[in-house]
Amino acid sequence: MFRLTWRLQRRGLIGMSAFGIFYGIFQAAAYNSAAGPTAATRHAFGQATETFGRQYSLFLPLPHGVDTIAGFIQWRVYGALPLLFGFWALLSASGATRGDEERGLVEQWLAAGVGRLRYLVTRFVGFALSAVIAITLTSAAIDGGAAGAGSALPIGPLIEVSVALLGLTLAIYAVTTVVAQLTVTRGAAAGLGGLVVGVMFFINGLSRSVDTLKPLAQTISPFYYYDRTQPLSPGGTFDVPATLALFAVATVLAALALWFMRARDIGSALIRLPTRPRPYTDRPSPNRVLRMPVLASIYEQRLGVLAWGLGAAFFAFYLASVARQTADLIQGSAGFRNYLTVAGHGNPYIALTGYFWFGIALLLLAVYAITQVARWSADDNEGRLEMLLSAPVSRTRVVIERAVALMFRLAIIIAISSIALDLGGAVANIQFDVGALTVASLLLEPFGLSFAAIGAVLASRAPRATVAVLVTYTFLSYLITQLGPLLRWPDWALKISVFNLYGAPLTNGVDWTGLWIMSAITIGGFSVGALLMKRRDVGS
Amino acid sequence: MTAAIRTRGLSKNYGQGRGLFDLDLDVDEGEVLGYLGPNGAGKTTTIRLLMGLIHPTAGSATIFGLDCQRQAVEVKRQVAYVPGELPQFGGLRGSEVVAYVAGLRGGVDEKVVAQICQRFSLDLGQRFREYSRGNKQKLAIVLGFMHRPRLLILDEPTGGLDPLNQQEFYNLCRETRDAGATVFLSSHILSEVEHISDRVGIIRDGRLVKTLKLSELHEIRVHQVEIEFAGTVPLDAIRAAQGVDRVEAKDHRVRCVVQGSFESLMKALSGATVVNFVSHEPSLEEIFLTFYRGAGPVKAGETGSTARPA
Numbered sequence: 001m002f003r004l005t006w007r008l009q010r011r012g013l014i015g016m017s018a019f020g021i022f023y024g025i026f027q028a029a030a031y032n033s034a035a036g037p038t039a040a041t042r043h044a045f046g047q048a049t050e051t052f053g054r055q056y057s058l059f060l061p062l063p064h065g066v067d068t069i070a071g072f073i074q075w076r077v078y079g080a081l082p083l084l085f086g087f088w089a090l091l092s093a094s095g096a097t098r099g100d101e102e103r104g105l106v107e108q109w110l111a112a113g114v115g116r117l118r119y120l121v122t123r124f125v126g127f128a129l130s131a132v133i134a135i136t137l138t139s140a141a142i143d144g145g146a147a148g149a150g151s152a153l154p155i156g157p158l159i160e161v162s163v164a165l166l167g168l169t170l171a172i173y174a175v176t177t178v179v180a181q182l183t184v185t186r187g188a189a190a191g192l193g194g195l196v197v198g199v200m201f202f203i204n205g206l207s208r209s210v211d212t213l214k215p216l217a218q219t220i221s222p223f224y225y226y227d228r229t230q231p232l233s234p235g236g237t238f239d240v241p242a243t244l245a246l247f248a249v250a251t252v253l254a255a256l257a258l259w260f261m262r263a264r265d266i267g268s269a270l271i272r273l274p275t276r277p278r279p280y281t282d283r284p285s286p287n288r289v290l291r292m293p294v295l296a297s298i299y300e301q302r303l304g305v306l307a308w309g310l311g312a313a314f315f316a317f318y319l320a321s322v323a324r325q326t327a328d329l330i331q332g333s334a335g336f337r338n339y340l341t342v343a344g345h346g347n348p349y350i351a352l353t354g355y356f357w358f359g360i361a362l363l364l365l366a367v368y369a370i371t372q373v374a375r376w377s378a379d380d381n382e383g384r385l386e387m388l389l390s391a392p393v394s395r396t397r398v399v400i401e402r403a404v405a406l407m408f409r410l411a412i413i414i415a416i417s418s419i420a421l422d423l424g425g426a427v428a429n430i431q432f433d434v435g436a437l438t439v440a441s442l443l444l445e446p447f448g449l450s451f452a453a454i455g456a457v458l459a460s461r462a463p464r465a466t467v468a469v470l471v472t473y474t475f476l477s478y479l480i481t482q483l484g485p486l487l488r489w490p491d492w493a494l495k496i497s498v499f500n501l502y503g504a505p506l507t508n509g510v511d512w513t514g515l516w517i518m519s520a521i522t523i524g525g526f527s528v529g530a531l532l533m534k535r536r537d538v539g540s
Numbered sequence: 541m542t543a544a545i546r547t548r549g550l551s552k553n554y555g556q557g558r559g560l561f562d563l564d565l566d567v568d569e570g571e572v573l574g575y576l577g578p579n580g581a582g583k584t585t586t587i588r589l590l591m592g593l594i595h596p597t598a599g600s601a602t603i604f605g606l607d608c609q610r611q612a613v614e615v616k617r618q619v620a621y622v623p624g625e626l627p628q629f630g631g632l633r634g635s636e637v638v639a640y641v642a643g644l645r646g647g648v649d650e651k652v653v654a655q656i657c658q659r660f661s662l663d664l665g666q667r668f669r670e671y672s673r674g675n676k677q678k679l680a681i682v683l684g685f686m687h688r689p690r691l692l693i694l695d696e697p698t699g700g701l702d703p704l705n706q707q708e709f710y711n712l713c714r715e716t717r718d719a720g721a722t723v724f725l726s727s728h729i730l731s732e733v734e735h736i737s738d739r740v741g742i743i744r745d746g747r748l749v750k751t752l753k754l755s756e757l758h759e760i761r762v763h764q765v766e767i768e769f770a771g772t773v774p775l776d777a778i779r780a781a782q783g784v785d786r787v788e789a790k791d792h793r794v795r796c797v798v799q800g801s802f803e804s805l806m807k808a809l810s811g812a813t814v815v816n817f818v819s820h821e822p823s824l825e826e827i828f829l830t831f832y833r834g835a836g837p838v839k840a841g842e843t844g845s846t847a848r849p850a
Contacts, residue, residue, distance in 0.1 A: 102628075184669070185630065278665040282657030283650055284642055285635040291643030300632070383627035386593055390621040391644035392613045537594035 005126035008100070009092070013130040015468065016088050019475055020081070020138025027077045028145025030483045031069045042067045049075075054326065058205040058318065059083070061227050065234035069151045074232035077142055078161050082226055083201075085131070085169040090197055092130075093176035094189035096123045097257075102186055107266055120258050124173070131169045135162050157231035160238035164229040167246030171222040172197055174253035181260035181270045191307065198311075222246055293397075297405040309413045312364050313420035316357050320424030323353040349430045354506035357421055358440060362499050365410065365448040366474050372406050373455030373470055380463040386538050399456060399530040403449065403522075410448040414441050432506075440506040446518040447502050453525025454498075460532035542605045544569045544691050544722035545590065549599035552585050560585045560746045563599070569690075572713065572723040574733025577743035583726040584624075586743070587695050590724075591621055603691060622684035624696035626676050634664035634671065634679055641683050648687045656682045659708055673700035681709060691722045698732060710735045730761065731821060762799045763819045768792055770813035777808035784808075 035045040046067025053063035053075065060079040065071030100106050109119055139162045146153045179196050180189035200221040207217035207224065217224040225246050228239035264270045289299045298305070327348045379385040388398060418441040425432050454473065458466040477497035484494045494500045501518050503511025545567035552559045560582040567573045577583050588594045590601055592612030601608040603615045629637050642648035657664060662678040671679065677700040684692060692713070698706045713723055713736045727733050733740050734757060742750040769792045778794060779787050782804040787796040798805055798819075 187630075280663045281635055281665040282654040282662070283635060283664065284648070284653055285633065285639040287636065287639060290636055290639040293643070296640055296643060383623070383625075384629075386588075387623070387627050387641075388644065389593060389612075390591055390616060390623075391641060392616040393644055394613050535595075538588075539593070 005122050006129075008096070009126050009130045011468070012088060012092055013134055015471070016085070016130075016134040017137045018472070019084060020134055021141035022475070022479065023081075023084070024077060024138050024142035025145040025148075026479050026483050028069070028073060028142050029149055031072050031146075032149045033488065035067070035069075035072070046071075054209070057208040058202065061230065062208055064230070064236070068234055069146055069149060070153055070157070070232040071234055071236075073142060073146060073153065074161065074230050074236065078165065078230075078232065081138070081165055082168050082223060085135070085165060086172045086197060086201070088134075089127070089131070089169050089173040090176050090190060090193050092127050093173045094180050094186050094193055096127070097177050097180035098183060098189040099186035101267060110266065116261050117258055120177070120254065120261060124177075124254050127173055128166075128170055131166055131173075135166050135169070153232065157236075157238065160231040160243075161229060164226055164238070164243045164246065167243050167250065168222055168226040170250035171246045171253070174250040174257065175200075175222070177257040178253050178260065181257055181264060184267070184269050187304075222249055225249075293401050294405045294408065297401065298408055301409065305409050305412050308364075308368055309416035312361065312413055312417035315360055315364070316417040316421035317424035317427075319356045319360070320353050320421050320430065321427045323356070323425070323430055324349050324428040327352045347430075349428070350432060351507050353421070353425065353430060353432075354440065354504060358444075358502070358504070358506060361414075361417065361444060362447060362502055363478065365413070365444055366451050366478075366499075368410070368413065369406070369448050369451035369455065370467065370470050370474060372402075372409070372452055373459055374467045376402060376455070376459040377463040377466040380459070380539060383539070389538060395533045396530045399460070399526055399533055402456070403452070403526045406452050407445065407449060410445055414444045414448075436506050436509075439510060443502060443505050443510065443515065446515060446522055447498065450498055450501075450518040450521040450525065453522045453529065456526050456529030457532065460529040460536065542569065543567060543602075544571070545573075545601070545603055545724060547586075547590075547599065547601040550586070550589060550596055550601050551598040552589055552594060553597045558746065559597075560589065563748055565741060565748060565751075567722060567724060569604075569722050570717065570720055571739060572717050572725065572737045574737030574740040575724060575726040575743065576728070576730060576733050576740050577726075578728055581728075581743045582746040583728075583743060584695055585746070587621070587693055587724075587726060590693060591616070591619070618690045620684040620687065620689035620692050622680050622692065622694045622697045624699050626680045626683075629668040632668050634662065634666055634668060634675075637668060637679065638664060638682060638686070642686065645687050652688065653682060653686045656685055656712070659712065660705055674702060674705065677701055678705065681712070685712065685716065688719075689721060691724065692716060694723065694725045696727055697725070698727075698729075706732075730757075762797055762822060763802075764822050765796050765798050765805070766816075766818045767794045767796075767809070767814055768816035769794070770815045772812065774808060774812045778805065781805045781808040 035042045046065070049066045049072075050063045053060065053066070061075060063071075063075040066075055106119065110116070114122075139158055143153050143155075143158055175197060176189070176193035179193045183189045183192055201223050203213060204217045204221040204223035204227065207213035207221075208227075214224075225239075225242040228242035230236035231238040260270045287299075289295045379388070385398070389395065418437060422432055422437060451470075451474070455466060455470050458469055462469075477499050480489070480494060480497040481499040484497070484500075495517070498518065498521070501511070501514035503514050505511065543566045545565065547563045547565045550563040550565075551561050553561070558580075563586060575583055575586065585594070589596055590603060590608055592608050592615060595609060604618055606615045606618075608615055632640070638653055642653075653664075656662075657678075660678040660681065662675060662682065664679075666675070668676070668679075677697070681697065684694070684697075694713075698709055701709060713725070717723055717736070723736070725733060725737060734754070738754060740752045740754070740757060741748055742752070771792075773789060773792060773794055775787070775789050775794065778784060778796060783798055783800045784805055785797045785799065787794060789795075796805075802819075
């Protein structure tokens with residue numbers, strides 16, 4: 001069983017290790033470009049970043065000692081990795097708990113005489129081993145990147161922060177395993193798990209700047225205990241009790257998950273809510289929307305779209321509402337003040353909001369597009385596409401409907417988040433130009449669609465490899481956006497990233513070149529996708 | 541009359557000897573053709589080629605004169621496909637799945653849906669994920685039959701159905717045939733195709749090895765029989781009985797294989813005291829191993845020919 005578990009785990013392990021290695025090497029290597037070669041430039045960089053980094057306190061720990069490469073890596077890399085590894089733990093736990101149950105694998109194992117204790121322990125140990133390997137490779141790559149930049153990291157603190165990251169990753173895995181016992185499907189487990197972990201993450205993020213939230217973060221958030229350990233920062237320490245607490249939480253929650261799993265029926269949630277008795281029916285649903293091609297698809301995903309919209313709205317509102325305060329802080333630095341004033345055409349608040357929100361919105365929409373492409377891929381692998389094509393529906397129509405439905409779903413998410421941005425701006429007394437905000441929001445459409453169009457080509461050519469390839473491309477694109485300017489890459493190299501094609505329309509107007517390229521990718525991608533779809537065998 | 545299904549040299553080569561090779565097959569309009577073969581013989585590949593889901597490496601297929609590849613959409617207006625297993629529709633209710641597929645097809649009469657649901661006691665109010673395997677298969681049958689197609693392509697459609705519902709399904713197929721529709725029934729169960737087919741095509745290792753009229757099915761029908769006697773065993777009479785082969789005797793027990801009718805064996809047993817008589821139908825693969833080892837392909841229009849029986 002362990003070998004099978006290992007097989008099921010290996011894609012995640014390879015993917016995470018690859019991401020970790022790339023991320024680590026690039027971030028470490030970028031330090032010299034960002035901070036400059038001399039002690040004076042590094043000191044200036046450290047001061048500016050510590051001021052600027054406060055804006056990130058919802059997502060990253062407060063920066064400390066970033067005028068050294070070790071401090072920078074502690075903040076920028078080991079501050080962000082919990083998100084990456086936490087996401088992996090979330091997906092792995094929901095897949096191991098509910099995904100395999102949906103596929104009937106758990107039933108098979110239990111029928112073959114594997115006890116629930118052995119099942120959960122094997123999955124947990126399998127994931128723990130994967131996490132150890134991925135974190136070790138990531139940390140080794142970070143050290144390699146730092147050594148390449150001329151300053152190898154101290155081994156002891158590097159091991160200490162890696163151990164803390166392992167503890168946090170296992171704790172999130174265990175949290176999701178417990179939460180998954182309350183749901184029935186993998187999607188619900190990932191959604192509810194994401195909500196719980198998200199609340200833990202943001203409570204801790206908020207507690208970095210709101211002291212009254214600290215007791216709550218201390219009570220419910222494993223991220224709080226991870227933050228205690230910052231051994232790479234100058235003067236930072238390895239908090240042994242906090243790290244042990246992470247492992248203890250993981251163990252206790254794993255035991256709780258086992259108890260829940262023993263108490264429930266396979267295929268059912270731990271708590272079965274009483275369902276309203278429904279009369280027998282032998283008639284098709286009268287819901288007209290289900291009979292309308294594009295609308296049926298939107299209706300089917302209505303809860304997901306709403307969740308994405310509200311999640312994006314939360315980010316938009318928060319970032320806009322704190323923009324004035326942050327901009328005022330940042331303007332203490334003359335360089336930033338000039339930059340923001342020029343970029344915002346006289347209004348630094350709008351420049352800062354645009355920079356933060358639209359940067360995050362692009363990432364969110366890219367991830368959303370990937371989830372949609374993953375569905376297209378799953379439609380093929382799981383037989384839904386075959387069912388669809390058994391009706392008098394052409395393959396071209398399938399591709400067009402996918403694109404149009406996605407366009408509407410993106411529009412809903414963008415509209416909700418843009419309204420939230422405007423409201424958040426109003427709270428902070430920042431008045432957006434309605435026309436500019438509308439244009440900036442509308443331009444998110446071709447961005448999301450262009451990602452999906454690349455996915456459409458992949459899903460039509462090699463559906464089984466689609467998600468892995470698209471996620472890799474997204475990750476590398478984002479890295480290019482983040483690191484390309486720091487490493488002074490040429491313009492053409494930066495344009496490889498779709499993220500760079502969006503421009504800064506809130507402050508600088510439409511980047512027409514970028515828009516044309518995104519439009520060409522969208523139209524070309526879906527056209528090629530339709531052509532490839534016609535040519536290939538369904539289900540292969 | 542236009543053939544409901546016509547294939548010529550239809551092939552799909554997956555390599556390493558897997559796939560479908562040189563299929564020449566005609567199915568007349570209004571006919572029920574049983575398409576019989578063991579697992580992995582190429583039945584589903586044939587169906588996927590007919591439905592235009594996969595592309596042939598050679599040959600052609602038409603349905604009502606329409607090319608299955610180039611005119612796939614027009615073909616599917618005339619055809620219903622009932623798979624052996626429905627894909628997951630997750631949280632959708634049965635009624636919503638029906639409405640969704642009805643929206644794709646158009647022209648679905650709700651009364652027909654209600655009639656089929658009533659026959660199979662299927663509640664469309666349940667969520668898809670709550671359905672048992674049998675109920676999922678009933679839903680597949682509803683989706684296939686609800687728009688009164690001219691041709692029904694059924695891929696092992698009774699998997700998961702209990703015997704009563706299987707009988708109901710056979711009745712539904714007969715009624716559909718009587719109403720003028722053509723049925724292409726893929727199965728690996730000989731007795732199933734016997735229930736409703738006018739003709740049977742036998743496929744093995746990707747090649748059509750034989751087509752038979754229903755009246756000729758006894759040629760391949762065999763039973764493994766085990767008889768227990770209270771007293772003397774009429775061994776010589778059993779060995780001499782027509783259609784009885786591979787007789788093995790031990791103590792008061794006899795095992796043998798009977799091809800075709802039991803009449804001759806029964807006569808041989810008359811006068812003996814039989815305390816137990818067990819007969820079972822061997823798997824299709826066992827039948828093939830017995831009778832069609834090394835059999836070659838059959839050409840369209842040929843029936844009743846067994847190529848080189850072992």
